[in-house]
Amino acid sequence: MKETSDSDTKSQTVERIIFGRDEERRLLRKFDLFLLPPLTFMYLCNALDKGNVGNAKTDGWDKDINLSGNQYYLLVMVFYASARFGTPISLLVKRFSAARVLPILMIGFVSGRSLFAAAAKNFSQIFAIRFFLGIFESPMLPGVVFYLSTFYKRDELASRVGLFYAAASIAGAFSGLIAFGVFHIKKTKYHGWQYLFWIEGGATVTFALFAYFWLPLSPSTWKLLNEREKSIARGRILADSSVAIDERLDIRDAFRPFLDPLYWLWALINLSFGVPLASVNNFLPQIVASLGYSTIKTNLLTVAPNIVGTVALLILTFSSDYFRERSIHICIPLATAVVGFIVLGSIDVLQHRNVAYFACFLLTMGAFAPSVLVSAWYSNNTPSESRRAVVAAVMVAIANSSGLISTNVFRAKDEPKYIPAAFGGLCLLLVSSTGLWMRLENRRRNKIQGVNITAADVDTETLGQGPKSPSFRYMY
Numbered sequence: 001m002k003e004t005s006d007s008d009t010k011s012q013t014v015e016r017i018i019f020g021r022d023e024e025r026r027l028l029r030k031f032d033l034f035l036l037p038p039l040t041f042m043y044l045c046n047a048l049d050k051g052n053v054g055n056a057k058t059d060g061w062d063k064d065i066n067l068s069g070n071q072y073y074l075l076v077m078v079f080y081a082s083a084r085f086g087t088p089i090s091l092l093v094k095r096f097s098a099a100r101v102l103p104i105l106m107i108g109f110v111s112g113r114s115l116f117a118a119a120a121k122n123f124s125q126i127f128a129i130r131f132f133l134g135i136f137e138s139p140m141l142p143g144v145v146f147y148l149s150t151f152y153k154r155d156e157l158a159s160r161v162g163l164f165y166a167a168a169s170i171a172g173a174f175s176g177l178i179a180f181g182v183f184h185i186k187k188t189k190y191h192g193w194q195y196l197f198w199i200e201g202g203a204t205v206t207f208a209l210f211a212y213f214w215l216p217l218s219p220s221t222w223k224l225l226n227e228r229e230k231s232i233a234r235g236r237i238l239a240d241s242s243v244a245i246d247e248r249l250d251i252r253d254a255f256r257p258f259l260d261p262l263y264w265l266w267a268l269i270n271l272s273f274g275v276p277l278a279s280v281n282n283f284l285p286q287i288v289a290s291l292g293y294s295t296i297k298t299n300l301l302t303v304a305p306n307i308v309g310t311v312a313l314l315i316l317t318f319s320s321d322y323f324r325e326r327s328i329h330i331c332i333p334l335a336t337a338v339v340g341f342i343v344l345g346s347i348d349v350l351q352h353r354n355v356a357y358f359a360c361f362l363l364t365m366g367a368f369a370p371s372v373l374v375s376a377w378y379s380n381n382t383p384s385e386s387r388r389a390v391v392a393a394v395m396v397a398i399a400n401s402s403g404l405i406s407t408n409v410f411r412a413k414d415e416p417k418y419i420p421a422a423f424g425g426l427c428l429l430l431v432s433s434t435g436l437w438m439r440l441e442n443r444r445r446n447k448i449q450g451v452n453i454t455a456a457d458v459d460t461e462t463l464g465q466g467p468k469s470p471s472f473r474y475m476y
Contacts, residue, residue, distance in 0.1 A: 017235035024236070027229050031151050034224060036160060038211050039144055040167045045204035046106060046140050047171035052200055054285040055179040056193035058295045064191055071123050073407050076282050078127055079134040080403030086138030090393030093139060094249050094386060098147035099215035105136045106208035118197035138400055142392035145375045149388060151219055151233070153240040154475060155324045155456070158376035162317025165372045166310045175200070176302040183296055218246065238461040243383045254390040257382060260467065263391065265434055266378045270395045272427035273370040274402025276337045276420040280367040282406065287344070287360060291353050301357070309364025316369040324456060326377040327435025327476050330370050334428045337366025341421035370427070371399065380475040383460040438476035445473065
């Protein structure tokens with residue numbers, strides 16, 4: 001049996017909820033079956049829309065719309081530049097719920113990106129489309145991370161975000177397969193890349209409409225849950241996720257975490273891991289193409305690395321939740337990605353094609369997981385819902401900014417000798433140092449208080465002051 005308290009920080013009324021593991025498992029099963037699949041498919045559609053320019057380029061998209069010089073890289077870069085302006089929109093997720101805000105953004109802007117891009121005929125039109133795409137796509141990941149944190153406990157979050165984020169990894173495989181098929185279409189007045197944009201944009205519109213009416217605003221308003229299950233859901237979150245539920249958004253208080261140097265350190269971590277991640281997401285087809293393969297075979301060969309990267313992502317996130325540990329699980333994939341980039345930069349890829357292709361597997365195995373685990377890491381250590389929403393929005397905006405760095409090092413003259421390994425190495429140093437400091441700080445607090453407790457032993461509803469609360473313990 002497990003006992004938790006259900007409280008509101010303003011009214012201070014307390015309700016004791018007692019429930020067993022079987023009841024909790026049944027509730028989790030409902031969340032996993034009816035909440036995760038639509039969110040995952042939403043992100044799959046979103047990732048397809050965002051990343052299909054890499055596949056389109058292998059079909060001559062850049063030549064068909066008369067791109068010249070570094071204009072292709074400017075189109076990739078403008079997405080990351082404009083994504084930094086999406087933070088205010090991310091706050092709407094807390095105010096109006098991700099269940100409503102995210103589908104609207106998908107319908108109105110993200111899907112329009114692919115549909116309009118198929119008709120765009122020059123650099124200026126595509127540039128404008130991708131500028132607005134960056135603004136309105138950027139709330140997707142922080143919005144979903146925050147949304148899931150209102151349903152799942154801290155030791156359940158990374159694996160669920162991992163399942164959701166796996167859609168982005170699988171998107172590379174799906175897009176490669178779709179591109180492989182449509183690029184065979186010949187003798188029509190339309191190009192293969194136009195069919196690619198239409199198919200992926202249409203799928204996004206269709207599913208976003210479904211998600212708008214299906215996703216619940218919160219556990220307490222979900223019609224699939226009975227009153228007992230709603231009470232258990234509240235008790236779980238107050239015990240191991242949030243200080244309070246459905247608290248009002250106080251902008252001044254929500255930005256208070258950034259007075260703590262730790263959050264600036266997390267900002268540097270997001271900036272540094274974002275470079276190898278953006279490099280793989282945006283340029284994997286070009287990396288494979290640089291090995292000398294044809295257009296059609298290049299797109300087919302991107303499928304396997306994306307699938308392997310997805311499997312590695314799921315293994316790491318589930319292991320991280322099982323052991324309630326973040327930093328070491330972040331360091332492992334970072335080191336793998338660094339090795340992959342070093343291999344690509346140190347060999348002649350045309351003479352050692354098989355070795356270079358193996359390095360592509362190392363890239364995907366190492367680049368995907370850090371994004372999920374770092375998001376779970378700072379969310380787990382931010383018990384206030386309002387602060388968590390703002391922190392997630394700011395951190396993802398910073399990670400998106402790293403795409404600017406990635407784009408500038410992936411110039412045609414540099415292919416395939418890239419330098420994101422340096423940023424991966426920096427992130428490795430920052431993560432390991434932060435994890436070590438958290439371990440030592442927890443030990444120091446335990447010694448002063450004469451106890452031996454971890455983050456799992458402290459109800460989050462008692463942590464209104466965050467790390468300043470005496471009983472606060474870092475989840476490292």
